[in-house]
Amino acid sequence: MAYTTINKPSATAFNTKLYTGNGTDDRSITGVGFQPDWVWLKQRNGTNYHTSFDSVRGATKRIFPNVNETEDTNADSLQAFETDGFQVGTNGGVNGNTNTYVAWNWKANGAGSANTDGTINSTVSVNTTSGFSIVKYTGTGANATVGHGLGVIPKVIITKARTESGRFWGVYHASNGNTGSQPLNDTQAFDVSSTYWQNTNPTSSYFSVGINGDTNASSGMIAYCFAEKTGYSKFGSYTGNGNADGTFVYTGFKPAFVLLKQTNEARDWLMMDNKRLGYNPNNYDLHPNGSDVEDNNPRLDLLSNGFKQRATSSANNKSGGTFIYMAFAEAPLVGSNNVPCTAR
Numbered sequence: 001m002a003y004t005t006i007n008k009p010s011a012t013a014f015n016t017k018l019y020t021g022n023g024t025d026d027r028s029i030t031g032v033g034f035q036p037d038w039v040w041l042k043q044r045n046g047t048n049y050h051t052s053f054d055s056v057r058g059a060t061k062r063i064f065p066n067v068n069e070t071e072d073t074n075a076d077s078l079q080a081f082e083t084d085g086f087q088v089g090t091n092g093g094v095n096g097n098t099n100t101y102v103a104w105n106w107k108a109n110g111a112g113s114a115n116t117d118g119t120i121n122s123t124v125s126v127n128t129t130s131g132f133s134i135v136k137y138t139g140t141g142a143n144a145t146v147g148h149g150l151g152v153i154p155k156v157i158i159t160k161a162r163t164e165s166g167r168f169w170g171v172y173h174a175s176n177g178n179t180g181s182q183p184l185n186d187t188q189a190f191d192v193s194s195t196y197w198q199n200t201n202p203t204s205s206y207f208s209v210g211i212n213g214d215t216n217a218s219s220g221m222i223a224y225c226f227a228e229k230t231g232y233s234k235f236g237s238y239t240g241n242g243n244a245d246g247t248f249v250y251t252g253f254k255p256a257f258v259l260l261k262q263t264n265e266a267r268d269w270l271m272m273d274n275k276r277l278g279y280n281p282n283n284y285d286l287h288p289n290g291s292d293v294e295d296n297n298p299r300l301d302l303l304s305n306g307f308k309q310r311a312t313s314s315a316n317n318k319s320g321g322t323f324i325y326m327a328f329a330e331a332p333l334v335g336s337n338n339v340p341c342t343a344r
Helices: none
Strands: 014-020 027-030 038-043 051-054 078-082 085-088 100-106 113-115 122-127 132-137 144-147 156-161 170-173 206-209 221-226 233-239 248-250 253-262 270-273 300-303 306-309 322-332
Touching: 014 253, 038 078, 085 100, 100 270, 122 144, 132 144, 253 300, 253 306
Parallel strands: none
Antiparallel strands: 014 100, 027 085, 038 051, 038 100, 078 085, 113 122, 122 132, 132 221, 144 206, 156 170, 156 221, 233 322, 248 306, 253 270, 253 322, 300 306
């Protein structure tokens, strides 16, 4: 499916869905607004793992963003991708009775097709308008390139070895550069090593991988690639000031989702959205590197044109700290009807 504009991301590209589990099998979770291709789920009121599902690997195949465990298949987890959401079974990580959940949903283009742009052949599901692709490939353990299908240069690439135990989630972020990785499932600072990306920037056709199994395991890999799209997504960095009147980050849209991490010290990743709790500054956060329950400490304001730090916490606003972020839009700063979006 192709899109020419993204005036309403929640109907075409990205949306957050909240729901309460009921423990029943074959349950449809609707209201996403589209058929998602990547669903990232987390229990909010308990310590079940984060779980990640995508249409390229197929429903029921789950990997866990907060740990370095391998992919498994669970028929009681996410069972199918549906036209307005997804179907879940009885597994406590996705549908435990009375448990509360958040699901972050991205649209690509179904099960994917063959891509031969790199030295490693890949299967790619891509939404070129929103700048998102899911890439499945089998690594070689030697320097190589992998086609991503975006047609433009990605600014963020998230990788995971599917069946090789002990492999961390690799993260390339353009603001960090190509000299290392920022592991998603760990608090550690930026890990400098040429073995991740060969100290080579991605191109409009492919990204480079080195000998590191976090990006190039011969047991099989999955990657989620993001290119920046004006008015919809922004991937950048900022410097904290340690003040409750904190750093403002301009995105050009009202954020629906923000993921951030301090890069020069060991700190938690933080992820926030406009649905939990949804008003400033109490936008609840979860930690991709941990399975802990939702944190309701005030962190930041989601504004009409960006986000602003509203806490002195070192996790998101340490004075002099360097932070990377990913942000996706609730709505562009000005839509096609020229009506400005307003902050809540």
